[in-house]
Amino acid sequence: MEKMDTSFIPDLPTGGPLEVYRKRANFDWKRLRLILEKEQGLRIKYKVWRRLESDPLFAHPSRTPPMDQQKRLAAMQVNRMKQLQLVPKEIESLSFSAKTKYLMEINQALASYSPSLSVKIALSVGLFNNAIRAMGTEKHKKYIEAAWNREVITCLAVTELSHGSNTKRIRTTATYDPRMQEFVINTPDFEAAKCWVGNMGKTATIAMTFANLITADGENHGLHGFLIPIRDPKTLISYPGVLVGDIGEKSGLNGIDNGFVVFTNYRIPLDNHLNRTGNVTPEGVYESVFTDPSQALGAALESFSAGRVGIMQEAANTLCSAAVIAVRYAAVRKQFGPERQGEEMPIIEYQLHQYRIFPILAAACVQKIAVEELSNTYLAIIAGSQDDSNGFDVLSQKAAEIHAIISASKPRLTWSARDAIQEARESCGGHGYLQASRLGQMRSDHDPLCTYEGDNNVLGQQASNWLLRQWNAKELETPIGSVKFLERRHQLLQLHYAQLVQQSPMDTWEFALSCYEWLLCHLMSRTSAHIETQLSSGVHRFEARNNAQVVGARQLSLAFAEYMALSGFVGHVRQLGVEQPYAEVLRLLYDVYAMWLLEQHMTMFYVGGFAVGGAFAGAVQERLLQSCAKLKDVAVSVADAIAPPDFALKSVIARADGLLYENLQNEFMTNEGAFQRPDWWRDVIIPQSQEKSKL
Numbered sequence: 001m002e003k004m005d006t007s008f009i010p011d012l013p014t015g016g017p018l019e020v021y022r023k024r025a026n027f028d029w030k031r032l033r034l035i036l037e038k039e040q041g042l043r044i045k046y047k048v049w050r051r052l053e054s055d056p057l058f059a060h061p062s063r064t065p066p067m068d069q070q071k072r073l074a075a076m077q078v079n080r081m082k083q084l085q086l087v088p089k090e091i092e093s094l095s096f097s098a099k100t101k102y103l104m105e106i107n108q109a110l111a112s113y114s115p116s117l118s119v120k121i122a123l124s125v126g127l128f129n130n131a132i133r134a135m136g137t138e139k140h141k142k143y144i145e146a147a148w149n150r151e152v153i154t155c156l157a158v159t160e161l162s163h164g165s166n167t168k169r170i171r172t173t174a175t176y177d178p179r180m181q182e183f184v185i186n187t188p189d190f191e192a193a194k195c196w197v198g199n200m201g202k203t204a205t206i207a208m209t210f211a212n213l214i215t216a217d218g219e220n221h222g223l224h225g226f227l228i229p230i231r232d233p234k235t236l237i238s239y240p241g242v243l244v245g246d247i248g249e250k251s252g253l254n255g256i257d258n259g260f261v262v263f264t265n266y267r268i269p270l271d272n273h274l275n276r277t278g279n280v281t282p283e284g285v286y287e288s289v290f291t292d293p294s295q296a297l298g299a300a301l302e303s304f305s306a307g308r309v310g311i312m313q314e315a316a317n318t319l320c321s322a323a324v325i326a327v328r329y330a331a332v333r334k335q336f337g338p339e340r341q342g343e344e345m346p347i348i349e350y351q352l353h354q355y356r357i358f359p360i361l362a363a364a365c366v367q368k369i370a371v372e373e374l375s376n377t378y379l380a381i382i383a384g385s386q387d388d389s390n391g392f393d394v395l396s397q398k399a400a401e402i403h404a405i406i407s408a409s410k411p412r413l414t415w416s417a418r419d420a421i422q423e424a425r426e427s428c429g430g431h432g433y434l435q436a437s438r439l440g441q442m443r444s445d446h447d448p449l450c451t452y453e454g455d456n457n458v459l460g461q462q463a464s465n466w467l468l469r470q471w472n473a474k475e476l477e478t479p480i481g482s483v484k485f486l487e488r489r490h491q492l493l494q495l496h497y498a499q500l501v502q503q504s505p506m507d508t509w510e511f512a513l514s515c516y517e518w519l520l521c522h523l524m525s526r527t528s529a530h531i532e533t534q535l536s537s538g539v540h541r542f543e544a545r546n547n548a549q550v551v552g553a554r555q556l557s558l559a560f561a562e563y564m565a566l567s568g569f570v571g572h573v574r575q576l577g578v579e580q581p582y583a584e585v586l587r588l589l590y591d592v593y594a595m596w597l598l599e600q601h602m603t604m605f606y607v608g609g610f611a612v613g614g615a616f617a618g619a620v621q622e623r624l625l626q627s628c629a630k631l632k633d634v635a636v637s638v639a640d641a642i643a644p645p646d647f648a649l650k651s652v653i654a655r656a657d658g659l660l661y662e663n664l665q666n667e668f669m670t671n672e673g674a675f676q677r678p679d680w681w682r683d684v685i686i687p688q689s690q691e692k693s694k695l
């Protein structure tokens with residue numbers, strides 16, 4: 001294993017109640033941290049956290065501010081970014097992948113401090129710039145610079161009131177007027193109002209908007225991107241013809257001003273059309289690099305994949321935070337014990353508790369590595385497609401495969417994080433419900449990640465469609481190799497647990513991966529057969545596919561994402577060649593996560609005939625519980641290796657010092673107004689007779 005410089009990682013407080021478990025680890029948590037995360041990325045994150053911590057604008061308010069204040073604060077924090085100099089000038093000269101990676105690291109650090117802030121920045125810079133690069137041409141590059149300098153505040157307007165997932169049915173129009181060389185933007189009715197658009201509610205000055213491009217002859221050329229100025233950047237007052245407002249309070253992420261807009265005969269110059277894939281000449285002739293307009297839309301929407309990768313990174317970090325809170329709390333919190341009056345046991349010692357929280361810890365570590373691997377693959381493909389002078393090879397085989405992987409993985413990760421937060425909340429009992437535990441806020445802020453940038457259930461269908469295409473194709477199209485195992489489909493479908501455990505015992509990396517290969521083949525075969533049966537009885541393909549979702553397609557895309565994560569982790573660990581104690585802990589984490597996942601699919605292993613009797617289910621459960629028991633002694637150190645600093649984690653019940661009760665006492669005692677009689681005290685006093693009031 002290469003030499004590691006861990007000196008930039010701040011030490012943890014010593015001597016607190018967590019020390020008992022910290023001492024049991026036979027490895028250095030800082031070195032583990034650098035195995036789970038690349039040094040360069042971690043250095044960037046610590047730099048971001050240090051700068052935020054030292055700036056009073058980023059101090060955590062003691063109470064949740066009113067909605068309007070949250071928006072003001074997040075907007076001011078975005079403006080402060082430039083002064084904080086988080087992005088050095090030198091990154092301009094880096095390659096596309098290196099530069100994007102740098103920005104992604106910053107985003108992750110910001111997201112663990114405040115999701116509202118990171119989403120706002122993504123909308124203002126990252127996503128906007130990606131969209132310009134994917135859809136715009138040279139003349140639009142000035143907007144990238146302007147967005148960096150905050151000369152314009154940007155947003156991405158795709159969703160309409162009555163259409164979200166089905167983007168093809170968006171109805172906003174951009175009609176070209178050759179006389180004035182302008183596009184006229186119209187919202188046909190309120191159902192076509194753009195809505196939910198982040199940054200649009202109060203602040204955005206320019207909206208990157210998807211609208212149907214219509215030429216003077218009345219022909220609709222499908223959806224295209226347009227840069228539509230909506231507010232005066234000097235006054236934030238909207239322009240005539242633009243009715244723009246805020247959609248109101250949300251369940252979380254209230255630092256973001258989500259808005260709606262209605263356009264009425266609103267004119268923009270020809271140059272504001274993002275014309276990389278389809279161009280309109282000044283005379284009004286439409287030219288496209290695609291013959292089918294839906295291909296142009298597909299290429300344009302593909303630019304949002306970077307957003308999905310960012311979402312996965314954020315979800316992996318959320319998993320980490322939830323796991324850290326649950327593990328640190330469990331190591332300190334004591335309840336019950338064998339002797340009635342004797343010492344109580346930390347709840348981390350209970351098997352049931354281990355079974356609830358260790359899969360979260362293991363998932364966090366495995367997914368952290370898997371998402372990093374996936375991000376690298378994604379960036380390499382996009383960089384390749386940008387180098388291609390012909391422009392779009394985005395719809396090539398590689399792009400289709402990575403799109404399928406992302407479409408399966410974004411749902412898997414965001415759902416895992418959603419469930420992990422809830423489990424962590426309950427595992428911390430009542431104190432987990434305290435706002436200061438962070439878990440409630442984390443739950444509300446994470447929740448919409450399951451919906452935006454592609455609703456999970458809809459995205460999952462795109463992944464299963466691709467998988468089923470591979471299943472039925474004469475020739476596999478898997479340049480990334482994600483379904484290379486399908487070459488062995490006939491052998492795999494014959495596989496049984498009894499035979500597998502002989503070939504690859506449970507303590508090999510291959511065991512779980514082979515179980516997954518069988519499961520994926522079975523689900524593809526099952527779903528495909530279900531669709532075929534319906535088609536042959538005259539059912540329309542659309543309906544046949546819909547009716548195959550519950551039977552197998554939904555599970556297929558989730559299982560595919562899990563397989564990708566596990567195999568990504570295994571590939572990475574094998575390459576690393578780490579020393580013994582680190583190899584052991586990585587193996588343990590893999591076992592806990594893999595066995596826990598296999599348990600979730602147990603029914604299908606039996607339904608499909610992979611397993612009979614109780615042996616497989618019993619063996620999986622036994623290995624899971626044994627691995628959890630082994631993980632118990634090192635879990636606190638593993639949590640330390642993935643924990644954001646206290647400042648970013650902001651959880652009173654999971655500080656690195658482990659002083660649970662002292663920190664809670666301080667929280668209760670200093671909580672604003674804790675000892676104040678309420679202003680409304682008279683409203684709760686029921687007038688009493690003289691005699692009784694003496695009581």
Ligand SMILES: Cc1cc2nc3c(=O)[nH]c(=O)nc-3n(C[C@H](O)[C@H](O)[C@H](O)COP(=O)(O)OP(=O)(O)OC[C@H]3O[C@@H](n4cnc5c(N)ncnc54)[C@H](O)[C@@H]3O)c2cc1C
Binds near residue numbers: 158164166455
């Ligand atoms: C916090 C937040 C921020 C957002 N920011 C932006 C933004 O900046 N810009 C922007 O343009 N949009 C934004 N959105 C909108 C977001 O992109 C959409 O909400 C998302 O695309 C889902 O669309 P929808 O809400 O219309 O849901 P729908 O498409 O109506 O889906 C509703 C439900 O129906 C299910 N469903 C739909 N079709 C099928 C099917 N074929 N089979 C089975 N089930 C189906 C879905 O799974 C879902 O559960 C934001 C949303 C939120 C919550």
